[in-house]
Amino acid sequence: MSSQDEQFPAAAAAAAAAPEPAGAEEGMTWWYRWLCRIAGVIGGMSCAFAGLWNCVTINPLNIAAGVWMMLNAFVLFLCEAPFCCQFIEFANAVAARADRLRAWQKAAFYCGMAVFPVMLSLTLTTLLGNAIAFATGVLYGLSALGKKGDAIAYARIHQQQKQMDEEKLTGSLEGQA
16 A cells, blocks of 8 residues: 555545446447547547538538537547547546446437437538447447347247247147147
8 A cells, every 4th residue: 555545545445446437347348448439539530520621611500510510529539538638627527427428328429419410401521520420329339239149048048938938838728628
């Protein structure tokens, strides 16, 4: 134990008992977590560039969609890569809160964020700009579904279900006789 831990035992105990991020307890592998983070960063870049390009117009709906896309980029960078936002004081707090979210919550949030500008202004720029951000939400959604089961467990469940169905069928046939 260090001298700081001896001076502040309550803080050391709280740091040791800090909850793991939701992704770690949901069974996401390290490479899939990094894949989601990299997709989030690339999605943020595509939203930022497409949003800026979308704002170079006279149509107010395109401008609104472009501003929303740049806001999406900021949120994606803030949640997935807080080191890109070091100049913002609350970036680490937001990233820590985003890490505690479950995968399905992140999926719904990212997909909802990406769909809104497309509904606002359906153009090729908004579609392509939000595609990777939407794909990030889909990746988180797939991780929320969990691992695929093994064939032996499924065969065992199927066999038990088949036996129960046969017992019900023979029971009803005996009751008729």
